[in-house]
Amino acid sequence: MEIIKELGQRIRCIRKEKNLSQERLGELSSIHTNHVGAIERGEKNVTIESLIKLTNGLNITLEDLFKKIEFSTNKNPVHSTKNK
Template sequence: MITEQVGNRIRALRKQRGLSQEKLALKAGIDRTYLAGIETGKRNATLLSLEKVAIALDISMRDFFDFEKEVDYK
């Protein structure tokens, strides 16, 4: 399901950058519980929220939605 793919992608990118959910949410200007819901696939994120998260992660929307791209965990 797309909500799970998006959530997994956000979690992977967030962890790669060494950010907690709280720090990413603050950086993106969204509520931490909303971000947690997106990451678990329980919330259906708006495009505006996804754009905020992508900007906070310093990734283009094109690369954000490239689910084939591997994310290096550190």
């Protein structure tokens, strides 16, 4: 799964655990409700600034947010092996 989608699902899960609507999270985070929804659906790349706002709104740390997200280093290799 793409990291953006995983991150969005994690934000949605935490929001629901805290019984917050997207609208309320948007208010607490100073992020428009439509943008919160797009982030949760994995439709928008999210900036570090927005992540910090969201974690503040959720009253969690960035570490808490990323705890259950798996990072794969094999999906997008930085170096091409084409000329080897």
